[in-house]
Amino acid sequence: MSPIHHLKPLLICLFLSPCISQARSEISFHMPEGVEYKHLSKADFILPNENKPEQALPIWRSSTSGVYVSVGSERGLMGAAVSNANYLILADISGPTVVFNRVLIEILKIARTPEEYVELRLEPDKLKQRIQQLILEGGSAGSLLQVIESGWWKKLAAEFSKHWFFDTSTERKQVRYWENPRLFEKLQAMARSGRIQSVPVNLGDEGDVQRLVDTMRSKNMKLSILDISNAWHSIWLPKSRVHEIYEQFAPVAAPESILMGSWFRYKFLDRAFQYSGFTFKYLAQVNYQPHQTLLDVVDFTTRFKPVHTGLSCRGLF
Numbered sequence: 001m002s003p004i005h006h007l008k009p010l011l012i013c014l015f016l017s018p019c020i021s022q023a024r025s026e027i028s029f030h031m032p033e034g035v036e037y038k039h040l041s042k043a044d045f046i047l048p049n050e051n052k053p054e055q056a057l058p059i060w061r062s063s064t065s066g067v068y069v070s071v072g073s074e075r076g077l078m079g080a081a082v083s084n085a086n087y088l089i090l091a092d093i094s095g096p097t098v099v100f101n102r103v104l105i106e107i108l109k110i111a112r113t114p115e116e117y118v119e120l121r122l123e124p125d126k127l128k129q130r131i132q133q134l135i136l137e138g139g140s141a142g143s144l145l146q147v148i149e150s151g152w153w154k155k156l157a158a159e160f161s162k163h164w165f166f167d168t169s170t171e172r173k174q175v176r177y178w179e180n181p182r183l184f185e186k187l188q189a190m191a192r193s194g195r196i197q198s199v200p201v202n203l204g205d206e207g208d209v210q211r212l213v214d215t216m217r218s219k220n221m222k223l224s225i226l227d228i229s230n231a232w233h234s235i236w237l238p239k240s241r242v243h244e245i246y247e248q249f250a251p252v253a254a255p256e257s258i259l260m261g262s263w264f265r266y267k268f269l270d271r272a273f274q275y276s277g278f279t280f281k282y283l284a285q286v287n288y289q290p291h292q293t294l295l296d297v298v299d300f301t302t303r304f305k306p307v308h309t310g311l312s313c314r315g316l317f
Contacts, residue, residue, distance in 0.1 A: 099147060
């Protein structure tokens, strides 16, 4: 990962500004300050490495309305599409990931059909032509053109064109929002009304997270899902910091709000779950403490209620 330690407070204050009056395909791309995106690095985790996102469906479908806050990129879009969330904040420490997400938001806004959305993502020349067409119609997208004309974006498009993410597997069909008109229309409406935002946030930085939470509170926004992927693993964040993040988001969470993570292995059950979700009510009931990992808070005798669908299984507590 390439940490961003200089998050601007002004950016956090502005990124949730309402954009409802925005034209249907108006481009509003802005480059984050000081971000280098010229080299494609696996450490930025732009290409999805969780190959069974459909396993999160029971968690997503159990969500309430509100804000879906997610690290990473693609999983957040899929989660926002199939969950009950009506606002998505893609908050990541990686500068290139923030840039990538901002380009995706613009593509969502300008695509005239779901099929064109896929074309614009995988074919940089068609994306360039579409942007130039909008510029001729009176728009402005200079910095966006610079990104999509770069070797970095072209390599990303080439990698995605051969990646499993855009395959036609039956298993992932339920979360491929570009193949479901209802899901695509939901995401596109969110993007066009300014309800999908990509911001640089370091979960390990208490100040970064607090600025995000304070902005949500000031706008009376409630948390639907806090998706921290595998950041709860000690290789990324200490146990105490994961607990602090939970406490920081508590003021904007409802009892049914969900703290979601990935790559759980429950030794007592001898099985792994790609995703698990914990309601804030459950975490309060089990008295989740700073010295515990999310694995430690599971009561395997009475509170463990796995949700089964076919051959996959994951826990929602």
